[in-house]
């Protein structure tokens with residue numbers, strides 16, 4: 471080994487030691503902070519589905535942002551807010567050797583040993599279907615399971631839709647489990663006005679005859695995460711919730727020990743700036759605000775890194791109607807045709823020439839984290855506001871002196887908030903996975 475290589479190894483070892491010290495300090499700090507935080511007051515306000523429906527449809531799409539081609543690629547921990555265990559840099563390591571987002575040639579399934587293990591929690595859902603197709607087909611991911619929750623559609627429909635998508639992707643080997651049928655406190659609502667009566671675009675697509683795993687979603691999550699905890703660091707699971715966080719809240723409160731098997735949580739939900747279910751709140755968090763609050767609290771307490779892929783970036787990665795039609799033209803009832811038809815459905819429903827890949831963007835953020843710009847910021851969920859219930863309050867203050875006079879103090883949950891995205895890069899990643907990863 472040359473002198474240069476020895477120096478590099480020494481630097482890496484020093485970095486590891488510093489990281490270990492920092493993790494220890496922050497875990498102690500998080501326990502102290504958790505003990506100091508007053509109990510969460512739960513206030514239940516009846517949601518009005520009609521208000522939710524009207525506001526979701528009315529959200530404008532930022533074409534200007536969609537046209538952006540270059541994005542700063544490095545997560546920027548905030549000065550004065552400290553650093554959380556499980557750094558973004560650590561998360562990035564271990565990507566597929568072909569490079570971030572690189573695809574292996576056609577026909578390379580099953581996944582190789584370097585593929586990142588993931589579980590998706592879904593309420594399929596048109597855009598959940600887009601996310602499932604990507605997670606099922608991309609060679610840099612190892613989809614270990616899919617758990618279902620009521621949200622866009624009743625949970626029984628979510629299970630049926632999820633199995634249908636996995637069959638189209640040629641991945642009925644992936645266990646699918648049914649979870650919570652309703653939020654912890656809120657009334658269940660759905661979004662059939664967005665996703666069609668069956669929750670997945672009413673495509674007249676042949677339904678899968680497969681059935682779900684006999685376990686409850688929380689049991690499947692517990693089992694897979696417990697097994698991952700006994701393996702190598704690289705075997706730890708990236709959990710990708712794309713729905714109301716009910717299942718995940720139940721999991722982390724019932725089986726907090728599963729944190730040992732978790733690498734990180736990358737969830738679609740919330741926003742720093744805008745809402746869709748209401749003027750303040752994003753649908754997934756608004757649908758079950760208590761669950762979102764529990765997940766952020768538990769993640770903070772257990773030292774689980776969290777990335778929020780919210781409405782600030784959700785609408786930006788878009789596929790055109792022409793690109794969708796090209797996918798459909800190949801036929802074959804596989805992932806490409808289904809993906810194309812899902813995009814075409816959205817184009818027609820919203821009278822647009824393009825549609826977002828939606829939840830699939832959060833999966834892109836796992837495959838290719840350099841495609842989003844994040845800031846590590848304190849986040850709380852509003853549980854009591856008359857007009858703001860379900861809002862994710864992202865603390866973007868950059869002068870810590872304000873905190874001395876703030877009766878609330880800083881939120882204990884530090885989250886990597888996605889603030890902008892290289893939209894074309896993620897849309898291309900999704901298209902490539904479907905075009906080249908055909909079953």
Ligand SMILES: [Ca+2]
Pocket residue numbers: 592593594595597598622712713829
């Ligand atoms: Ca969803």
